[in-house]
Amino acid sequence: MSDYLNFLRSRTPFLWLNPHATGKCTGDFTLADMLDAEARLARCAPLLEQLFDEAAEANGIIESRLIEVPNLARRLLPDGGTLLLKADHDLPVAGSIKARGGIYEVLAFAEKLAMENGLLTSGDNYRKLAEPAARALFRQYTLAVASTGNLGLSIGTMAAALGFRARVHMSCDAKTWKKDLLRSRGVEVVEHEGDWTEAIRVGRAETLATPNAHFIDDENSRELFLGYSVAAFRTAAQLRLSGRTPDAEHPLFVYLPCGVGGAPGGITFGLKTLFGHKAVRCFFAEPTDAPCMTLGLVTGKFNEISVYDIGLTNRTSADGLAVSRPSRLVCREMDTLLDGCFTVPDEVLVPFQQTVLSLENLKIEHSSAATFPGPEMVLESSFCADHGIDPANVRHLLWTTGGRYLPTF
Ligand SMILES: Cc1ncc(COP(=O)(O)O)c(C=O)c1O
Numbered sequence: 001m002s003d004y005l006n007f008l009r010s011r012t013p014f015l016w017l018n019p020h021a022t023g024k025c026t027g028d029f030t031l032a033d034m035l036d037a038e039a040r041l042a043r044c045a046p047l048l049e050q051l052f053d054e055a056a057e058a059n060g061i062i063e064s065r066l067i068e069v070p071n072l073a074r075r076l077l078p079d080g081g082t083l084l085l086k087a088d089h090d091l092p093v094a095g096s097i098k099a100r101g102g103i104y105e106v107l108a109f110a111e112k113l114a115m116e117n118g119l120l121t122s123g124d125n126y127r128k129l130a131e132p133a134a135r136a137l138f139r140q141y142t143l144a145v146a147s148t149g150n151l152g153l154s155i156g157t158m159a160a161a162l163g164f165r166a167r168v169h170m171s172c173d174a175k176t177w178k179k180d181l182l183r184s185r186g187v188e189v190v191e192h193e194g195d196w197t198e199a200i201r202v203g204r205a206e207t208l209a210t211p212n213a214h215f216i217d218d219e220n221s222r223e224l225f226l227g228y229s230v231a232a233f234r235t236a237a238q239l240r241l242s243g244r245t246p247d248a249e250h251p252l253f254v255y256l257p258c259g260v261g262g263a264p265g266g267i268t269f270g271l272k273t274l275f276g277h278k279a280v281r282c283f284f285a286e287p288t289d290a291p292c293m294t295l296g297l298v299t300g301k302f303n304e305i306s307v308y309d310i311g312l313t314n315r316t317s318a319d320g321l322a323v324s325r326p327s328r329l330v331c332r333e334m335d336t337l338l339d340g341c342f343t344v345p346d347e348v349l350v351p352f353q354q355t356v357l358s359l360e361n362l363k364i365e366h367s368s369a370a371t372f373p374g375p376e377m378v379l380e381s382s383f384c385a386d387h388g389i390d391p392a393n394v395r396h397l398l399w400t401t402g403g404r405y406l407p408t409f
Contacts, residue, residue, distance in 0.1 A: 001298060001299065004016055004294075004298045005298070005299070005310065007343070008291055008294065008295055008298070008310055008312070008343070009310050009311055009312075011288040011289060011312070011343075011345065012288070012343075013288055013342070013343050013344055013345055013373070014342065014343060015283075015340055015341075015342040015377040015378065015381050016294060016297075016298055016340055016341050016342070017339065017340045017381060017382070017383055017386070018297065018335075018338050018339055018340050018341075020335055020336050021277075021336060021337065021338060021339050021340075022277075022336050023272065023276070023277025023278070023336070023337065024336045024337075025269070025272075025273075025333065025336070025337065026332055026333055026336075028222075028329075028332070028333070029222070029225065029226065029229070029269060029333070030273075031273050031274075033222075033226055033229075034226060034229045034230065034232070034233070034270055034273065036226075037104060037226040037227060037229065037230050038230050038233050040104070040107065040108060040111065041061070041104060041107070041227075041230060042061075043111075043126050044060070044107045044111070044126050044129075045059060045060030045061055045126075046060055046125055046126055046127050047060065047107075047126040047127050047129050047130060048060040048061075048062065048093075048103075050127050050130055051130060051161045051162075052092065052093050052161070054092035054093055055092055055093055057092070058092070062091060062092055062093055062099060062100075062103060063091070063234050064086060064087040064088045064089075064090055064091050065086075065087045065090070065238075066084060066085075066086050066087070066235060066238035066239065066242070066397075067084065067085050067087060068082075068083070068084060068085075069083055069084070069085045069356075069359075069360050069362075069398075070083075071359035071360055072085070072355070072356055072359050072360050072398075075355060075359065076372060076375050076376065076396075077375055077376075077379075077396065080392075081375075081391075081392070081394065081395075081396060082244075082395040082396065083375070083395075083396050083397075083398065084244075084395060084396070084397045084398070085360075085362070085397070085398050085399075085400055086231075086235060086397055086398070086399045086400065087362070087400055088100075088231075088399060088400060088401050088402075089362065089363070089364045089365065089368050089400040089401055089402050089403035089404060090362075090400075090403065090404045091404065092404075093154075093157060093158070094150065094153045094154035094157055094158075095150070095153065095402060095403065095404030095405040095406075096150035096153065096154065096320070096365075096401055096402035096403075096404070097150070097228070097263045097267075097399070097401035097402065098147075098150040098151040098153070098154045098263060098320075098401075098402075099150075099153075099154045100227050100228045100230065100231055100263070100266075101151075101154075101221075101223070101224035101225065101226075101227035101228045101262060101263060101266065102145075102151050102153075102154030102155040102158065102216070102224070102227070103154055103155075103158045103227070104223060104224070104226070104227025104230070105155070105216050105221060105223040105224050105227055106143060106155055106158040106159050106162065106164075106216070107158070108223050109143065109214055109223075110129055110134075110138065110162050110164075111126075111129070113137065113138070113141065114128070114129055114134055114137065117137055119133055119134050119137060120134075129162060130162070134162075134163075135162070135163035136163075138162050138163040138164045139163050139164070139165070140212055141164055141165065141212045141213065141214065142164065142165040142166075142167055142207070142210055142212060142213035142214070143155060143159040143164045143165070143166050143167070143213075143214055143216065144166075144167040144168070144169065144203055144206070144207040144210075144213060144214070144215050144216070145167075145168055145169065145203065145215070145216040145218070146168075146169040146170075146171070146192075146196060146199040146200035146202075146203035146204070146218065147168055147169070147170060147171070147174065147196070147199070147218070148170075148171050148173050148174055148196050148259065148319050148320050148321075148322055148323070149170065149173070149174040149175055149178035149179075149319050149320060150178070150320050150401075150402050151216075151218055152168035152169075152170060152174070152178065152182060152187075152189075153178055153181065153182060153405075155168070155216055156168045156182045156185060156187035156189075157182075157185050157187070159187075160185055160186040160187050161185075165188070166186070166187040166188065167187070167188045167190065167203075167207075168182055168187055168188065168189050168190065169190045169192060169199045169200070169202060169203035169206075170189055170190065170191050170192060170199065171192055171194065171195050171196035171198070171199040171322070172192060172193055172194060172195060173195065173196065173316075173319045173322040174191075174319060175319055177405075177406075177407050179191070181405060190203070195314055195322065195323075195324055196259075196260075196322060196323050196324070197306070197323070197324050197325050200217070200218065200219060203215065204217065218260050218262055218327070219260060219303075219327045219328070219329070220327065220328075220329055221262070221329075222329075224262050224266070225262055225265065225266040225269070225329065225330070225333075226266065227266070228262060228263045228265070228266025228267050228270070229266040229267065229269050229270035229273075230270065231266075231267050231270060232267060232269075232270025232271045232273065232274050233270070233274070235271065236271075236274050236275070239252070244395060245275075246275055246279040246280055246395065247275075247279050248276070248278040248279055249390075249393060250279075250393045250394075250395065251278065251279055251280065251281055251389060251393070251394055251395075252271075252275075252279065252280050252281070252394075252395050252396075252397055253281045253282075253283065253374075253375065253378060253394055253395070253396050253397065254267075254268070254271060254280060254281065254282045254283070254397045254399060255283050255285060255371035255374035255375065255396070255397065255398050255399060256268070256282065256283070256284055256285065256371065256399045256401075257284070257285050257286075257318070257320070257321055257367050257368060257370045257371055257399070257401050258284035258285060258286050258293045258321065258326075258341070259292075259320050259321045259322070259323040259367075260292070260323045260325075260326055260327045260330070261284075261293050261326045261327045261330030261331065261334065262327055262330055263401070264282070264284050264399070265327070265330035265333055265334055267282075267399070268282040268333075268334065268337055268338060269333055269337065272337055277337070278387075281339040281383075282337070282338055282339055283338075283339055283340045283341065283342060283371075283374055283378060284334075284338060284340075284341045284342075285341075285342055285343075285344055285370040285371040285373075285374055286321060286341060286342075286343050286344070286370065287316035287318050287321050287322075287343065287344060287345070287346055287370060288312075288343045288344065288345045288346070289307070289312050289313050289314060289315050289316050289346065290307055290312070290314045290315075290316050290318075290321055290322050290323060290324065291307060291312070291341070291343045292306065292307050292323050292324055292325055292326045293326040293330075293331070293334070293341060294341040294342075294343060295307060295310065295326075296325075296326040296331050297331060297334065297335060297338070297341065298341075300335075302326065302328050302331035302332065302335075303325050303326055303327065303328040303331060305325075306324045306325040307324045307325075308324055316346050316366075317346055317349060317350075317366045318346070318349060318365075318366045318367040318369075318370055319365075319366070319367065320365070320367040320401065320402060321367050321370060339383070340378070340383070342373070342374060342377050342378075344370050344372075344373050346366075348369070348372070348373065349366040349369045349370065350366070350369075352369035352372040353365075353366060353368075353369045355372075356369070356372075356400075362400070362403075363403045363404075363406055364400050364401075364402065364403040364406075365401070365402040365403045365406055367401055367402055368400040368401045368402050368403055371398045371399065371400075372398065374396075374398070375396045375398075379391055379394075
């Protein structure tokens, strides 16, 4: 462990292979929970179709494409191999991976509230939630969240569209354009001078003291985690359609950027639940200055250690990943599920961002580019040999996570 701590302290990029990755789950989340979340999103599809033009194009199902990126493949896998990209950077409505969990939790809250108040029953068309009676109810409630930017965009947009009072506590890392976009969508933005851990502490306390208010808690929320996990059903269908269903002999290696851990954790849980531990191997990418999940898992201290404790700054241009302490809930799940983590220096993010723009015409945020060194790092490690995997059979999937609304750069 001391070698890894030295890499972390000295901001040296490295790959950590998880020695506890047995594929066992805690049992806190199940396939039944994922199916329940998927069914809720299906019930809400007519509502989303009505509320957002962008969602109407896909019948109210907010989903991204799974695409081949042959030009990028030649750059990142010079010895050949298949590279796929799951384009969450282009998710409609909120423009990032955080749309999945954020929109889901707002819908779950709205559904519960409407049912408790006699405005909705299970067989109803969910467009009822956009009618004046539901809006009058929602107007009495505040939905609040703390965010480095993208979760705020997702929750703020969804909550405001249903008529809730939406209040987003933004950390110092949040980009100005994200705050401006939220304000233009009718959301109250509270700017904090501290980092995200500070913003969530203040936001949580303030919401608790406010009547009729619900705090969507990125560190502890089951709903967010399950909303993210639904991506696995959609990705499984896309893989099946392209004839690439993974198995232990032809595994899919998935590379996901990680902040507090909810989005990549939920997706990892979902994919492993559907395909099995050996068919899908997941690796998280973090900035060398903000490797909170790597630190939590390597030390086994989960959220009881912060990147400041080992002298790091938590300063990174990958704003969505600027998190100093990981989610305990996610650490517990990932401790035995995640195959590894790697760290990347900020200096590579802009070049990779430009590479994918010029080679594949895809516009992504810095955070999204953090995974790009992943395939090479994993292939150069002992991972394939350790698990009896033929590297030629591996398909690699980069999960891009934000960028749709990024102003021109
Ligand atoms: C673009 C982007 N990628 C990845 C992440 C990481 O998600 P999480 O914080 O749930 O680990 C975030 C978080 O905000 C993000 O905005």
